[in-house]
Amino acid sequence: MTRARILYLDVPFENESGGDKNRSRFLFQALRENFDADLLLIGRAGASPKPAWIHFQPLAMFAPQPAPFPRPASTPSFAPADREQFVALLREKKYDAVFCRFTIGWELLALVREAVPGTAVVVDVDMVSSRLVALTWAANPAFKKRWFLFEKWKLQHFERRLFREPWLFLFTNATELADVRDGVAPRPAAGEFALLPNIMPRGAAPVAVERQRVILFFGSLDSSANVDGFQFLVDEVLPLIEADLKRHNVTIHIAGKNPPAAFAQRLLGRDCVKLVGPVDSIEHAIAESQFVLLPLRIASGTRTRILEAAAVGRAVVTTTIGAEGLDLGDTVWIGDTAQELAAHTRRLLADQPLADESGRRLRERSTALYAAGNVAVDLGVRLERFLSPQNGGGR
Numbered sequence: 074m075t076r077a078r079i080l081y082l083d084v085p086f087e088n089e090s091g092g093d094k095n096r097s098r099f100l101f102q103a104l105r106e107n108f109d110a111d112l113l114l115i116g117r118a119g120a121s122p123k124p125a126w127i128h129f130q131p132l133a134m135f136a137p138q139p140a141p142f143p144r145p146a147s148t149p150s151f152a153p154a155d156r157e158q159f160v161a162l163l164r165e166k167k168y169d170a171v172f173c174r175f176t177i178g179w180e181l182l183a184l185v186r187e188a189v190p191g192t193a194v195v196v197d198v199d200m201v202s203s204r205l206v207a208l209t210w211a212a213n214p215a216f217k218k219r220w221f222l223f224e225k226w227k228l229q230h231f232e233r234r235l236f237r238e239p240w241l242f243l244f245t246n247a248t249e250l251a252d253v254r255d256g257v258a259p260r261p262a263a264g265e266f267a268l269l270p271n272i273m274p275r276g277a278a279p280v281a282v283e284r285q286r287v288i289l290f291f292g293s294l295d296s297s298a299n300v301d302g303f304q305f306l307v308d309e310v311l312p313l314i315e316a317d318l319k320r321h322n323v324t325i326h327i328a329g330k331n332p333p334a335a336f337a338q339r340l341l342g343r344d345c346v347k348l349v350g351p352v353d354s355i356e357h358a359i360a361e362s363q364f365v366l367l368p369l370r371i372a373s374g375t376r377t378r379i380l381e382a383a384a385v386g387r388a389v390v391t392t393t394i395g396a397e398g399l400d401l402g403d404t405v406w407i408g409d410t411a412q413e414l415a416a417h418t419r420r421l422l423a424d425q426p427l428a429d430e431s432g433r434r435l436r437e438r439s440t441a442l443y444a445a446g447n448v449a450v451d452l453g454v455r456l457e458r459f460l461s462p463q464n465g466g467g468r
Contacts, residue, residue: 092377200374246398
């Protein structure tokens with residue numbers, strides 16, 4: 074049986090860290106295992122064009138250009154030469170499907186529809202961008218933050234157009250899938266909407282490192298979600314737990330790339346919080362911690378950070394939206410107010426065996442539900458069904 078041919082579009086991900094890059098690596102590996110998959114990268118000069126673990130050269134790298142008005146910033150344009158090369162590639166290779174991460178390839182996906190209408194399109198939505206910017210705007214509707222308001226309007230308009238297409242849309246969060254299907258997509262929908270969860274990191278196992286007297290907050294520190302989470306932690310949660318941190322001789326570490334300069338200023342005089350910034354291995358940073366604290370109020374998709382913590386058996390304290398889309402039950406500690414988050418933190422600080430047991434249970438449940446191999450099988454089955462002639466494949 075001939076395997077389907079798929080062209081995978083993404084931004085460079087091999088030499089980058091973060092949950093979205095973990096998903097990119099997983100998706101492309103799964104496609105390579107189940108189909109004849111090629112890679113096309115969208116990135117600026119200086120990005121690594123050859124992921125070392127793939128062991129072959131991507132077909133091309135196209136440089137995104139500023140999005141034309143009124144498109145949102147997440148849907149850039151491309152030079153005429155890149156557009157022409159893309160169409161020539163599609164016609165030469167005769168792909169059964171083009172699989173695109175996020176919507177950065179929107180302009181190229183429109184070319185698929187126009188140039189080779191028999192080719193199917195799959196979009197890994199992962200997170201609903203309009204929701205993310207809407208929550209950011211709602212958290213701080215100030216004049217200097219007005220970009221988020223304008224971007225919200227543009228994204229909502231764009232998504233109404235996007236979800237009218239006869240494509241397969243993959244979501245990580247069942248709540249967001251239902252919201253889009255019932256509130257944004259046309260009825261009846263032309264395309265298909267399906268759930269493809271995020272995964273436990275491949276090959277993950279508890280890391281044998283010496284534990285430190287540390288609670289960990291981590292992520293890409295320049296994102297609006299983490300900036301707000303940091304502010305919520307410092308301004309509202311920290312005053313409630315500062316005495317407990319000092320009594321137990323525990324420090325909160327803030328780890329991640331691109332910390333804003335304002336973070337260091339906000340922590341002046343705060344001896345029990347340390348801005349660590351980038352780390353060589355987030356896996357080791359998690360393993361060294363007592364547990365993970367993620368007081369998030371802005372989010373979309375699902376928090377791969379929880380699955381990274383689960384992979385090394387560390388307990389997680391977070392919010393309802395922080396854990397949304399992950400079926401983890403009572404294996405995570407959920408609180409939406411500063412008082413609730415502080416209470417959970419104090420309890421785990423005072424009872425290390427309880428924190429360790431929570432981490433062990435979180436790892437077991439996450440492994441059962443989000444093992445990479447199981448999700449890869451689900452992806453293969455879903456794509457085979459979408460591409461099958463009986464289902465109108467090559468739509």
